[in-house]
Amino acid sequence: MxxxxxxxxxxxxxxxxxxxxxxxxxxxxxxxxxxxxxxxxxxxxxxxxxxxxxxxxxxxxxxxxxxxxxxxxxxxxxxxxxxxxxxxxxxxxxxxxxxxxxxxxxxxxxxxxxxxxxxxxxxxxxxxxxxxxxxxxxxxxxxxxxxxxxxxxxxxxxxxxxxxxxxxxxxxxxxxxxxxxxxxxxxxxxxxxxxxxxxxxxxxxxxxxxxxxxxxxxxxxxxxxxxxxxxxxxxxxxxxxxxxxxxxxxxxxxxxxxxxxxxxxxxxxxxxxxxxxxxxxxxxxxxxxxxxxxxxxxxxxxxxxVVGGRDRMDEQEDTVRTVRDGRFRYVRNLHPDRPPMQHCRYPDALSTWVELRELAFEEATQRGSGDVADRLTAAQRTLVAPRKPAELLFDTESDPHEMIDLAGDPRHQADLERLRRMLDEWTADHGDLGTQDEAELLESWRPGGGIRQASAPWVDAAGTLQCDTAGARLGFTTLPPAPDAAPRQARLLGMASLGSWQPAAEYRGQRPAWIRAWKPGFDPSDIVHLPCRSEAEDDAEVVQPARQ
CATH class of the missing domain: 3.40.720.10 (Alkaline Phosphatase, subunit A)
Known part of the structure; x- marks a missing residue:
């Protein structure tokens, strides 16, 4: 084909x-x-x-x-x-x-x-x-x-x-x-x-x-x-x-x-x-x-x-779930007591965030003096509000900026209930790890808090690459790999790489070769060097990469 x-x-x-x-x-x-x-x-x-x-x-x-x-x-x-x-x-x-x-x-x-x-x-x-x-x-x-x-x-x-x-x-x-x-x-x-x-x-x-x-x-x-x-x-x-x-x-x-x-x-x-x-x-x-x-x-x-949501973003802790059908958007705020614009170190340094917070502060000062707050409109205050509604419903086709909340409108109760049900059924079908305490989730991934490393791969009697880490991907290269110099965060972002390795399925006993294992969320395994056939098979050398 x-x-x-x-x-x-x-x-x-x-x-x-x-x-x-x-x-x-x-x-x-x-x-x-x-x-x-x-x-x-x-x-x-x-x-x-x-x-x-x-x-x-x-x-x-x-x-x-x-x-x-x-x-x-x-x-x-x-x-x-x-x-x-x-x-x-x-x-x-x-x-x-x-x-x-x-x-x-x-x-x-x-x-x-x-x-x-x-x-x-x-x-x-x-x-x-x-x-x-x-x-x-x-x-x-x-x-x-x-x-x-x-x-x-x-x-x-x-x-x-x-x-x-x-x-x-x-x-x-x-x-x-x-x-x-x-x-x-x-x-x-x-x-x-x-x-x-x-x-x-x-x-x-x-x-x-x-x-x-x-x-x-x-x-x-x-x-x-x-x-x-x-x-x-x-x-x-x-x-x-x-x-x-x-x-x-x-x-x-x-x-x-x-x-x-x-x-x-x-x-x-x-x-x-x-x-x-x-x-x-x-x-x-x-x-x-x-x-x-x-x-x-x-x-x-x-x-x-279409379902979407937000969870922790850097140091902002929040949980929001939403579903959009052909006309309406339903939003469920699991933490309505938290402001929509919580402190977040990175965006808080940006000029628009700085200005919004300054205008909100000026309004607080006006109220403190007994004056009418007039630096922001009602629409703009929704961004810097101290809390948010538990549920929101918008007719996004007629109100693309989502300014008119219909959740309390009796004329749209059927739409509200329909989208509530849609989100609930979706969650029942797919689960929601965002509602689990993040510390518990991290402990399930990394018991004791340490990032695990994929086990070093090996070659079985049939000449197939193997690894004891379940779910690991195995690869090989016939050219000496460069040492691991990039920080983990750069590799996660994808602005650094550990090189390109051929998938294990393509391994046909090539020597010399270097083999390695990866598992998402683990550190890559050590690199195992398979020397030329003229050397003993059991002389396989483990190449220790630079550790972070």
Missing amino acids: NRPNILWISTHDINPHLGTYAGIWPGAEQARTPNLDRLAAQGARFDRAYASAPVCAPSRSAIITGCHPTSIGTMHMRSNAVLPEEIRLLPELLREAGYYTTNNWFRDFQTEAPGTAFDDDSSTAHWRGRPEGAPFFAAFHGLITHESQIYLDSEALREATPHVADDDRCDPSAVHLPPYHPDTETFRRAWANYFDLVAEMDHWVGTILDQLEEDDLAQNTIVVFWSDHGAGFPGHKRWAGEAGLRVPLIARWPGHLTPGPVEEPVGLVSLAPTMLEMCGLEVPQWMQADALLDRTGARRPVPAG
């Missing part, structure tokens, strides 16, 4: 602020994105696509596994999760099926990718390194639009957006602010910077698509563009509502996928099974999400609602 190639292009921290979503998502008309608009015109534009979580690592764990974070324990932001033994990453499955897999160069999957996941996991990884005739899975992850870049000063922003023409730069005075953001110079400048960064990101996407055309590969390549969650603003990233979870999603497969909008709500958690299905590969039973498209490119039925 002539399997299609797969090209993933993803960005950080944007809502559907692309020109193609004008009239679909508030403010999208302000974007300058000709390359992505063209891609959308050639493929399927998913108008209601949702991340599983409004922050990077939990969202990406769902995308790469096809499993819900609350079911597999990846819901807390940065946790080095020990995945259930059956769970595999999408590139592992594709590589085993003969794909040349590359990642360039960010992962943040909540667990370290095994050395066998990618043929090339580096800042230069590209499909052009594949063997002749091999299908490829190439993932390119851009940091251009990351939250941190929104707050660059003018000079640094111009350096970060060299391909944005002056005429295409966003004028802060012309920005259309959402109602929950104060109309201040700080917020206007941040939003203007955001749109300039989106424009620069669009240029980057265009260069990758141009390379695909140059290589005459566009016709047989599934191209998917997505963002991991909403924009890096208060009320978006870290908030489990429409603005935190709704993302752009575009897919193109010439000759197979019919161009046009897809209006049903879908989850990014479906990307992994969708890729396998489109490539004619079996979708493992442990994958919890269903494919959105079949191997002909035809659309498949989707669930009635």
